[in-house]
Amino acid sequence: MEKVEFKTWGTCARKITFKRDDENRIFDIEFDGGCNGNLKAVSRLCNGMKAEEIATKLKGNTCGAKKTSCADQLARAVLGEAAQ
Helix, strand or coil: CEEEEEECCCCCCCEEEEEECCCCEEEEEEEECCCHHHHHHHHHHHCCCEHHHHHHHHCCCCCCCCCCCHHHHHHHHHHCCCCC
8 A cells, every 4th residue: 555645735734644555545544733523524434435536525625715625635635636
């Protein structure tokens, strides 16, 4: 399994780490910072999902007036998009 570390932008969470297997499934998602309870729930719900499934569900989600959210950042991270 590949371990990935993604530095977020525009969110309270500072980074996201996770593991990716050979079938592009995502495991062991951890957020550094952010809304602890909500991000634990997002992590559990997405655990074992394929990266494309996560991106379909979460990409474009915003937080208040921000242009992104921790969930949107997770979608970008699993797709391998560069931080802005």
